[in-house]
Amino acid sequence: MAKFLTTIGFDADDTLWHNERFFRLTQERFAELLADYAPPEHLGERLLAAERRNIGHYGFGIKGFVLSMIETAIEVTEERVPARVIGELMAAGRDMLQHPIELLPQVRETILALAPQHRLVLITKGDLLDQERKLAQSGLGEMFDGVEIVSHKTRQVYAEAFRRHGDGPARAMMVGNSMRSDVVPAIKAGSWGVYVPHGLVWALEAAEPPGDRARYREIESLGALPDLVRDIG
CATH class of the missing domain: 3.40.50.1000 (HAD superfamily/HAD-like)
Structure with a gap:
């Protein structure tokens, strides 16, 4: 049969x-980088909202996540986020793309x-x-x-x-x-x-x-x- x-x-x-744990670690780094420029309350919610908005534009994955972090950083600091922080977020994304499996x-x-x-x-x-x-x-x-x-x-x-x-x-x-x-x-x-x-x-x-x-x-x-x-x- x-x-x-x-x-x-x-x-x-x-x-x-493993995959999601690297996103969680990068999100913690995101919060650390913004600690001096924006209150931590609801930061995760703001990032999640940006990810939800952007899935249709960027799809799923690290690149869309990094772009959502940058967008959120600009929003929560009312466009005052330093270029250095943006650079750090981009570097964090590159690290994710190079992480061993x-x-x-x-x-x-x-x-x-x-x-x-x-x-x-x-x-x-x-x-x-x-x-x-x-x-x-x-x-x-x-x-x-x-x-x-x-x-x-x-x-x-x-x-x-x-x-x-x-x-x-x-x-x-x-x-x-x-x-x-x-x-x-x-x-x-x-x-x-x-x-x-x-x-x-x-x-x-x-x-x-x-x-x-x-x-x-x-x-x-x-x-x-x-x-x-x-x-x-």
Whole structure:
């Protein structure tokens, strides 16, 4: 009997390797740099609002984050922010773009366990050059049968990706740490959605679990995925 589940999609940032913690560290640096020029109250909220406004213009990723920090710095200081601070923020962004990749626990073992029997597809969003850099440095690139770097993760994106790289969404599974981007739209496309909590979640990625739980699963770590896949069949 042919197996039912043939294709497994993986998110990248904070599913395969650390990512959000570098944004948190840079945001702390942002607050430090502005300490002498603007009150700290609501600074994080102002930055998040700028990120929300700018996603449609800059997309997801470090470059858009840096531009949002600069925009927020200009706003909260009423255009008095020194050029030196702007330069420091740009330098912080460059440091993020050069940070070594650190895989999360059990990532390589999980992929090696699943690869012989399933098509594996990386589906990630963000800046093209940065995502390509991270994938190359991770050492995982050759383990995937397909790679999709997209601007947004939607129901249509998942449906098309799983048709391109597999037997369609009904026989596919998407695995990731974002309920909003990895799980809910994949389930809406007809796939399984597997939530792997990371601990650090960007506010704009937070969402409630799907109302229809028939194809929804949650595991504590990626190491539990092979057993889940075997149970589904």
